[in-house]
Amino acid sequence: MQLKLAFTTLAVASVASAPALATNGYFKHGYGTISSGMAGAATAFSQDSIAAASNPAGMAFIGNRVDAGVELFSPRRKFTVEGGNATPPPGTFYLAPGTRKSRNNLFAIPHFGANRQLNRDHSLGVSVFANGGLNTEYGSSNGGAFGAGSAGVNLEQLFIAPTWSWKFTDNQAIGFSPLIAYQRFEAKGLSSFGAFSSNPDALSNRGTDDAWGYGFQIGWQGEVTENLRAGVSWRTILEMEEFEKYEGLFAEQGDFDIPQMFSAGFAWSGIQDHWLALDLQHIRYSEINSVGNPFLPNVQTARLGDDDGAGFGWDDMTIVKLGWQWQQNASQTWRAGVSYGGQPIPDEEVLFNILAPAVPEWHFTGGFTHTFSDDLEVSGMAFYAPGKSLKGDNPLGPGQSIELRMYQIGLSASLGYLF
Numbered sequence: 552m553q554l555k556l557a558f559t560t561l562a563v564a565s566v567a568s569a570p571a572l573a574t575n576g577y578f579k580h581g582y583g584t585i586s587s588g589m590a591g592a593a594t595a596f597s598q599d600s601i602a603a604a605s606n607p608a609g610m611a612f613i614g615n616r617v618d619a620g621v622e623l624f625s626p627r628r629k630f631t632v633e634g635g636n637a638t639p640p641p642g643t644f645y646l647a648p649g650t651r652k653s654r655n656n657l658f659a660i661p662h663f664g665a666n667r668q669l670n671r672d673h674s675l676g677v678s679v680f681a682n683g684g685l686n687t688e689y690g691s692s693n694g695g696a697f698g699a700g701s702a703g704v705n706l707e708q709l710f711i712a713p714t715w716s717w718k719f720t721d722n723q724a725i726g727f728s729p730l731i732a733y734q735r736f737e738a739k740g741l742s743s744f745g746a747f748s749s750n751p752d753a754l755s756n757r758g759t760d761d762a763w764g765y766g767f768q769i770g771w772q773g774e775v776t777e778n779l780r781a782g783v784s785w786r787t788i789l790e791m792e793e794f795e796k797y798e799g800l801f802a803e804q805g806d807f808d809i810p811q812m813f814s815a816g817f818a819w820s821g822i823q824d825h826w827l828a829l830d831l832q833h834i835r836y837s838e839i840n841s842v843g844n845p846f847l848p849n850v851q852t853a854r855l856g857d858d859d860g861a862g863f864g865w866d867d868m869t870i871v872k873l874g875w876q877w878q879q880n881a882s883q884t885w886r887a888g889v890s891y892g893g894q895p896i897p898d899e900e901v902l903f904n905i906l907a908p909a910v911p912e913w914h915f916t917g918g919f920t921h922t923f924s925d926d927l928e929v930s931g932m933a934f935y936a937p938g939k940s941l942k943g944d945n946p947l948g949p950g951q952s953i954e955l956r957m958y959q960i961g962l963s964a965s966l967g968y969l970f
Contacts, residue, residue, distance in 0.1 A: 574959060584620045592874035596818035601662055631953070663678075685705070686706070687702075736761075785814075802859065807839070892912060936959035
C-alpha cells in the first residue's frame with residue numbers, strides 16, 4: 552500500500568499540469584526535447600535518457616546522464632455544426648448549430664530520465680514521460696456542446712519505465728523496460744447520452760477517476776554498417792484498471808487500456824557531421840474497444856459501457872518520421888524534422904469525437920543542443936502541426952453536419968547532466 556501511495560504521489564505530481572491533446576491520436580509525436588526536435592525519429596538513434604520511450608535498447612549507448620525538461624503545448628480545437636431539425640423526431644440527437652472553441656489552450660508536459668552504465672556491457676536507467684492524452688472543454692452557452700452544460704473530457708497518461716540494456720557486442724544492444732502506467736480521466740456535460748448508457752449514473756460529471764496498469768517494451772538497436780544504424784521496438788498493450796466512475800461511458804464497463812505500438816528505424820551518418828533518421832511507427836488503436844469500437848451500429852445494438860458499446864471509432868495509425876541533425880561544432884548541434892500520419896477518425900465518427908478531435912496529420916519540428924561543458928548541456932525544441940479539418944454527418948441527426956478542426960504549436964526545453 553505504501554509503495555502504491557508513493558507511486559501515486561509521483562504520478563500525480565508529474566501529470567498535475569499536463570492535460571493535453573497529443574499529436575498522433577493521443578500519443579506524442581516525440582519523447583524528450585532532443586527526439587522531438589527530429590520529429591520523434593529516435594528508434595535507431597538515441598541521445599538522452601528519455602530514450603526508453605522510443606527504444607529501450609538505446610539506453611545502452613547514451614552513457615551516464617540525467618535529463619529533465621518540460622514542454623509547453625498549445626492545441627487549438629473547435630467544431631462547427633450546420634443544419635438541424637426544429638422538431639426532431641424520436642430517436643434522433645441533434646446539436647445546436649454554430650461554432651464552439653475549446654478552452655484551455657496551454658499545457659505543461661514534463662519529462663525526466665536517468666541512466667547509469669554499470670560496466671562495459673550493462674546499464675540501468677529510468678525514463679518518466681507523458682503519453683499526452685485528451686483534453687477538451689466547451690462552454691455552457693446555448694445549452695452546451697451536447698445540450699447538458701459545459702462539456703469535455705480530460706485524459707492524462709504517465710509512464711514510468713525502469714530499463715535494463717545490454718550491449719552484447721561493441722555496436723549491438725537489446726533493452727527491456729517493464730512499464731508502470733498511470734492515467735486519470737474526467738468527463739462532463741454528457742448526461743444527454745443517458746438514454747444510450749448501461750449506467751447513466753456513471754456516464755458524466757463524476758469527477759476525476761484514476762487507474763494504474765502495466766506492460767513492457769523491448770527493443771534492439773545497433774550498427775549495421777560504419778555509417779548506418781537500425782533499431783526496432785515493441786510496446787505491449789498496457790492492461791489498465793477500469794475507470795469505475797465512468798463504467799457507463801467506456802466500453803467493457805470503463806475499460807481504457809493503452810494500445811500496443813511498434814516502431815522501426817534507420818539512422819545514416821554518411822555525410823560528415825550530419826545524421827538523417829527515418830522511423831516508421833504503428834499504433835493499434837482499433838484493438839482497444841473503448842477507442843476503436845464504432846459509434847454506429849454499436850450504439851443501436853449495445854449500450855455505452857457494454858462490452859460492445861460505442862467508442863470513438865478510431866482506426867490504427869502509421870506514422871512516418873524523418874529527422875536531421877547537424878553537429879555544427881563541438882558545442883552546437885541543430886535539428887529539424889517532419890512527420891506524417893493519417894489521422895485516425897473516419898468522417899462518420901465526428902459526433903463522439905467532438906470530445907477528442909485528434910485530426911492533425913503533419914508535424915514540422917526544429918531544435919538544438921548547446922554544450923556548456925563536459926557535463927552540462929541545454930536543449931530546445933519547437934514544433935508546429937498545421938490545421939486539419941474533418942467533416943461528416945451527425946450519425947444521429949439526419950441532415951446535420953459536424954466539422955472538427957485543430958492545429959497545434961509547442962516549445963520544449965531540457966537540461967542534460969553527464970557524469
